[in-house]
Amino acid sequence: MLARPYFTGQGTFDNTTGAGILEYETSSNSTTFTPTLPPIDATNVVANFTRKLRSLASSQFPVNVPQTADKKFFFTVGLGNSPCPKNQTCQGPNGTKFSASVNNISMALPSSALLQSYFFKKSNGVYTSDFPSFPLHPFNYTGTPPNNTLVVNGTKLVVLPFNASVEVVMQGTSILGAESHPLHIHGFNFYVVGEGFGNFDPNNDPKKFNLVDPVERNTVGVPSGGWVAIRFYADNPGVWFMHCHFDVHLSWGLRMAWIVLDGTLPSQKLPPPPSDLPKC
Template sequence: MEKLSMAATIFCAVVLAALAAAGGEAAVVEHTFVVHEMNQTHLCNTTKIYVVNGQLPGPTIHVTDGDTVVVHVVNRLPHGLTIHWHGVRQIRSCWSDGAGFVTECPIPPGGKHMYRFNVTGQVGTLWWHAHVTCLRATVAGAFIIRPKGGRYPFPTPAKDVPIIIGEWWQLDLVELDKRMHDGNFADNPLSATINGKLGDLKNCSGKPEESFVLDVVRGETYLLRIVNTALFSEYYFKVAGHTFTVVGADGYYLTPYKTDMVTVAPGEAIDVLMAADAPPAHYHMVALANQPPEPDPQIPGFDSRGLVRYAGSSHNNNGLPVSTPLMPSQHNTMPSYYFHNNLTGLAHPDRHRVPMDVEERLYFTLGLGSICRNGTKTCQRRRSRETIVVATMNNVSFRHPTNTSLLERYYDGRTSGLYTEDLPDHPPHPYNYTDRALIPPGPLEEALEPMFKATKLRRFRYNTSVEIIFQSTALLQSDSNPMHLHGYDFFVLAMGIGNYNPKTDPEKFNYHNPQLRNTVQVPRTGWAAVRFVTDNPGMWYLHCHFEFHIIMGMATAFIVENGPTPETSLPPPPPEFKRCGSNGLTQP
């Protein structure tokens, strides 16, 4: 009976979306997500994983600009979870953002919850994922927003195809989360995946793993919607014998940019056109994880391989080897910097104007540090067993609530003892943030390593223009940092390598046609400058999208106050919102 109900729900959603596209009217798109456990066997091992409706990746949600989305989530896991609609602006619907312990308490085992929100003013690819523990490694899927009337600023593709890049973990994801909370990030996935497939580069006892196959017709153009759902790594993506035209990212159009390789960081969604203009044959696609070189901590190389297969080509590719793209070194992170720095927005000056008069300027350093175990004030540093490695913003490692919601308590005015609103504007102790001697074995890191944990937020008045300079550091490691802000898109004005120079680097800012993004890839030992206006009241999570960074504390939340009118204020919780006590969690 439940299967029939779910099928009917999906059928109704498809019909309503089709009618809306034809008639130009907004629709209500409704889905049911049943989250449950199931087993999958890869590399000679059977692993328990967590999925939605038996699918890996999870179901794709298709909507049109202006639609209302309703998703009924049924939690059949033995763990609580929330679902976050990554990149959806959630205008005046912060209650549906789905950030665990920030905007809501998790849906308890056996519980149900309904998310309802509107999608307006965004077009392209976003995604959804679990936002409690590491479950987003498998509880995730694409969220596709089509333009009204099907009008693109480029030739309409023959087909659009989600390309979900992820990772295969043999370790239970809940156990992985516990280990990361203890400062342990020595665990690694076994493989990269493309649309849930490990690819034929991996095998067990001589039997290759299954590959994702994209069937194409020569002469047609395909819109690839590339999303990185991985917990650990940024990925390079190529298809042998083909080039791409990048046309969008994070739900907005970009100035068309031609390239033979796409770089996609965790949290990012990149839209590219691929013309099937090669001789009919088989061609490999490859997703390769990059990582900093030594002396950074090293992890195994991860990649996955799929297949582009032309109609009319023989089953065995005429006995010829299948072309494989030439990939960069996994330790060369500069292609990521050049890719992201070359993207610009498709200018819409009537709708999207960069705020020129900045009222709040923030400078956030991003890096690692340590705290002493057992609450002691002094301990041996340099990754000794007496310390826990933490991730930080301006020397603060965010202490996540564990039994209440920041938004609920803020709305009720019961915040005493839960958080403070004094996250520093600037790092408390300036130093040479990108000095490679800060990476162990150092020895300069020891004096800078001590950090502290606290729940420190920032509050902004409604309609305030904000500039943030994100500065990646080399403290304990020199990784990049994909920073994601809930509830907002920001203009990426510029990025650079090295330490940000407030006197000379603003001369590089692009005020004409910057990218409008919800996730910015702050380069390894580099910086990125973003601006936005606080026009969406609520409680909005800001965090790095590397899972080990967010769990270890590279996060905060922005409080945006109500505006002067009901239309510029956060409404009360909707009827379907379940307060923390009703979710089976006790409140302090």
């Protein structure tokens, strides 16, 4: 068995091939061969593979994918830059600092824990609930980047009603180079209902969504130079982080958070912290 990482970004990356031998106890002989692996940046190979993934979709394993969406979001996901802090040397374009963002919002770490601030209703000065549902300044996302690629820093969240059906289209951008971003959501599994290359077409692409047997995941790769669409039910109250799983992109601000409100039943409400919860 051979395995190779998939990577579309620029810079140094360990492209070592991993190898292993699977040997059966009853086997009397074995054959060793070396398959030809695709290149490390084989985006089309990855896309053709992931599009084939399906849920089991049976009476034993029902697929509870939302057929409609109460809340729809369109998020651009990618890189950008911000002014270089004083007395520092930055390696971004024209001496700027590399940044990353969702809908051009590069998430600044809060002064207090988000969940604690939300539960005790002390959000003032910690976060705001005005994260944009769509890009404030649309552009050709996978074409020539705009002249201004500066990001906005802030701690902005999205508020969702309990059990709302949610659709999120995550659009990769070509700013400072197009690359795949593995996006992970805490607190939920979601269904991958569609993906494609280029700019998402809101009129035609949703007609091709798979709402029958889409794969269920908690992390999905936004295709390099493309988009991916997910759906889920907001049935887990609390504050939940969504972020790129590349550590450097996470540290650059490619992250945001959702607030899911309480439901009406006791089991649908965010419980208080335990009495013995250690304090920082």
